[in-house]
Amino acid sequence: MAPSLEYDVPLRPRRLRRTENIRRMARETRLSTDHLIAPLFVMDGENNREEVSSMPDTYRHTIDRLVDKAEALDALGIPAVALFPAIPEALKTPDARHALEPDHLYPNAIRALKEAVPDLMVITDTALDPYNADGHDGIVKDGQIVNDATIDVMQEMAVLHAEAGADIVAPSDMMDGRVGRIREALDAAGHSDIAILSYTAKYSSSYYGPFRDALDSAPKDEAEAPDKEIPDNKDTYQMDPANGEEAVRELMLDLDEGADMVMVKPALPYLDVIHRVQQHSDVPVAAYNVSGEYAMIKAAAQNGWLHKEKCALEALTGIRRAGADLILTYFAEDAAHWIRE
């Protein structure tokens, strides 16, 4: 180590690494259950759950089992869940109209959660992909994902979710201008106290693969798509993985439209984006540690190649260090246990 410029003594950063207690004193980043949000998948049926094949130990739950899971998460001190529905293929249409049914699976699940665990914050998703026969987050016309007609549906979805008891509405679709228009719709319906968590910088990522398995919601390829012109990727609305500056531009728009919280997604390949967004944001920043990031650690751990707990906690700490205030992660429940121990 080079000597100090003024005194002839070596500088020794290792002094602060000597014991666990001195390391705790010097620690810059904290990870607590306060920072964790658990994504949950709900499906039709009773007293049942199905493991997502590409996401070991993560399940689609029927509403009754979802409530049990939510009670466990609440007891662990996890403040919020983000809910996603697995809609039967037969109910999916090109106009995603099932999303607006007042008593289908999703609003019923929201009501059940709020009744059983009222304090647990329920974050709902307003994108159309679980309901859309094409697997896209928006309405598809002539091979294009149409922006404003999609927002019309999302406005109604947001109000439906708020009426069912949602605390936070989260548009994950990347249509332009949707935050402001969802805000208007919520306020007009008397839900001015419902917050919006915007998926601000959501990248067109291949790390969403296991999530699309969970909901069977992958964009259809040419063989399956009813309309052959439908693109089999989300590149015209989700962001290009090569772009960082553009995330700041999206952030400015979302803040201007009234987003209460913002999000970067995925997390680990985009730590620099989390950092940039955090530097420019005056609202809480969330990061989504997505399904593929979870699957990588789980698969390697199953092979005995990585230590699951240590790698997961290191990843979550890294996401916090990059600047995320909140982390959506399929490790939420496990991490809450690990942090307690």
Ligand code: PBG
């Ligand atoms: C869709 C949506 C996706 C995820 C959350 N909402 C997938 C996609 O955009 O295709 C991915 C989450 C994950 O991979 O864990 N609106």
